[in-house]
Structure formats: structure tokens, C-alpha cells
Amino acid sequence: MDLLEQLEVQRVINASGRMTALGVSTLDEDVIAAMALAARSYVDIDQLQRQVGTKIAQLIGAEDSMITTGAAAGVALMVAASITGADLTRIQALPDAMGYPNTILIQAGHQVSYGADITQLIRIAGGKPHPIGSVNSVSEAHLTGAIGPNVAAFLFVQSHHTVQKGMLSLKQVISLCQTHNVPVLIDAAAEEDLVRFTGSGADLVAFSGGKAIGGPTTGIVAGRRDLVEACRAQNAGIGRPMKIGKEALVGLYTATAKYMQRNVEAEQARCTQLVDEMLAGFDQVVKTERLADEAGRGIERAGVVTDAGKAAELVAFLRKGNPPIYPRTHLVNLGIVAFDPRPLGDGDVAVIIERVHAFFAR
Ligand SMILES: *Cc1c(COP(=O)(O)O)cnc(C)c1O
Numbered sequence: 001m002d003l004l005e006q007l008e009v010q011r012v013i014n015a016s017g018r019m020t021a022l023g024v025s026t027l028d029e030d031v032i033a034a035m036a037l038a039a040r041s042y043v044d045i046d047q048l049q050r051q052v053g054t055k056i057a058q059l060i061g062a063e064d065s066m067i068t069t070g071a072a073a074g075v076a077l078m079v080a081a082s083i084t085g086a087d088l089t090r091i092q093a094l095p096d097a098m099g100y101p102n103t104i105l106i107q108a109g110h111q112v113s114y115g116a117d118i119t120q121l122i123r124i125a126g127g128k129p130h131p132i133g134s135v136n137s138v139s140e141a142h143l144t145g146a147i148g149p150n151v152a153a154f155l156f157v158q159s160h161h162t163v164q165k166g167m168l169s170l171k172q173v174i175s176l177c178q179t180h181n182v183p184v185l186i187d188a189a190a191e192e193d194l195v196r197f198t199g200s201g202a203d204l205v206a207f208s209g210g211k212a213i214g215g216p217t218t219g220i221v222a223g224r225r226d227l228v229e230a231c232r233a234q235n236a237g238i239g240r241p242m243k244i245g246k247e248a249l250v251g252l253y254t255a256t257a258k259y260m261q262r263n264v265e266a267e268q269a270r271c272t273q274l275v276d277e278m279l280a281g282f283d284q285v286v287k288t289e290r291l292a293d294e295a296g297r298g299i300e301r302a303g304v305v306t307d308a309g310k311a312a313e314l315v316a317f318l319r320k321g322n323p324p325i326y327p328r329t330h331l332v333n334l335g336i337v338a339f340d341p342r343p344l345g346d347g348d349v350a351v352i353i354e355r356v357h358a359f360f361a362r
Helices: 029-039 045-060 071-084 088-093 118-124 140-146 170-179 194-198 225-236 246-260 264-283 308-320 348-360
Strands: 013-015 064-068 103-107 128-132 151-157 184-187 204-208 219-223 287-292 300-305 325-327 336-339
Touching (some): 045 219, 071 219, 088 225, 170 184, 194 204, 204 225, 308 325
Parallel strands (some): 103 128, 103 151, 184 204
16 A cells, blocks of 8 residues: 555546646656755755755846745745845835835736735735736736836736736836836746746746746746845745745756756657547547647647536546546636646556546446
């Protein structure tokens, strides 16, 4: 009996993506070995935190970086840093901003839940979320009209969770904010092209270490040296309950180094083959579609196309099976159930095809 069985926890087939709720990623053996080494050692944590941050910054093309417990912690720390700088009294007063500028601008269609409400990350850090525009329409005039003396930063959310039309582009936001000296913070939690964001002109970017990078439960805040320093300084304040351990620090370093060296074509070919196999299997019993990513990343998925009612039933059927299968549900209202190839292991595709056949044979 393995430990998960002893704990009475089921293994699931993750066909959903890099989902925090399903364990995000499985770790490479080199990452596991690095974490085991750290687990057996004492180190000066501040030194390790700083060194890993410096080296990861070099890998991803940023001035400096700080390692966090996740992208969500990263967003809170970026907001805190933009309100307090490195001033210890102000850091320790948060979430009271002591009357200093604390308005954080965010496009109305970016006020999403990533599993929790993103505006709460602003409030935890002493910021006041100030939505601009409407949920489906934001103009440059909304942004320039909202800029004033109490604005501390602009938070841009790069995600499939946001409204994908009618929003200002990252380029527009950076250009306008630079003109008005407003720092731009990006939540790029699940993005695959890290350098695109560190090199975008934004002041700080938050990534999830467990998503595209495939590391342990961690995150990265990368960007302007003085602001990264101000993020680190939050460890004497709201950063303390978000503190990260030595195992995760070295695990993320190893994962990031491998991620930046990865063979993109080989990984894409593996995913294309898995999608082809799923489409061929599903095709025997139901209409299918090859799906592009909702947020424009280079990810393709296999889609089962039916009506909205059947799609919801299929999702419930797959989740209740043994092993439970978690497909991607973002398009269920359109009758589409999607299967993400990235997290699938050997043998998963055969099980998924068999369960989809079983559903349509009922
Ligand atoms: C996943 C996600 C987060 C949270 O990331 P963690 O690393 O789990 O803290 C925040 N924002 C967005 C847009 C996400 O997709």
C-alpha cells in the first residue's frame, strides 16, 4: 500500500492543465534530488533566497528576482512593495498604508478569480483596487482619467481567466503608465514565455513556479532591482506568513534552469501526438475539434464537441470514475469538453479514450 492509499487519497488523471487544485505539476527527478539535498542541509536562508533570486533573474532576463510561495503571494508582495518601498515602518504598518498612495488600477475585465479573488491580494497588501472601464470595454481614456496622486501601481493580469476582448493590451498599458510614471505589475502566473514578460518594460512580473516551469509550489517576482528589494523587505512584514523554505528554493532553481534549456519542439511534438491520439479515439463516438489556447499560448488541446447538457454530464461522469479524470471545463457552456495533453503520463490517453467511449455507449 503506498502512502496516498494509506491516506485514502485517490490519484487522479489531470487532463485539465497546470491546475493548482490538482497538484499543478509532477517534478522531474533532478528537481526532487535537489530538494532532498536541501532538506538534509542547514543554510543561511537569506543568503540562499538572495542567491537563487539572482541566478533565476539571470536565467529569465530580469534585473533581479525574489522567490515566493506562489504567483498569488507574488502579487501581494508586488503591491506591498509599490506602496511602501523599502521603508521598514511602512512595511510593518501594512495593510495600513499610513496615508501613502495605495490605489492599484486594474482593468474591470481583469478582476478575476484564479481560485480566489485577485482584488483581495491587493487589499491584503494595503492597496485599494480601483477598477477602470467596464467588464467588456476599457479605453485609454479610462486609464489616463484614473491616474492621480494616490495611484501606487497598475496591475495587469495576463491570463485565460480574464475577459479576452475589449481590454487594453499590455503594450498600451505599459506605454501610458510609463508616460505618467505609474509602475506596472503583471500577474503572468501561468505564462510559458517568461522572457516575453520580463522584457516587456513592466516594473515587476509574478510567475507561478509550479505551472509552466514545472517546479515545486513556488513563485517568482522578477523585475526592477529596487522594487525586488522592496518585495524582499516585506519578509519583515506581510511577507512572513508567505515565507518559503530551502527545499522549495533549490527545487525551483533546478526546475527553472531545466525549463529554460528545454526542447520546445520535442515537448510540442509529444503534446501534438497525444492530442492526435485522443482525437482519433474520441472521433469514433462523437464529434471532435482541435482547440487553440484561450489566452494565445502555444498549447493545443483535444475537444469533444456535443451539447452543453451532455458536456456537463460527461465532466461529472469522468470525475466520478476510477481513476477520476479531470478534463478542462472552460468551454462546457458551449458543449465542449477539452483535454490538455501537457500533464498526461504514459497510459493516461488510453484510459481517457476508454472512459469517453463508456460515456457515449450508455
Ligand atoms: C494560478 C494563478 C494564480 C495563483 O498562482 P499560485 O502560484 O497558485 O499562487 C494567480 N493568478 C493567476 C492569473 C493564475 O492563473
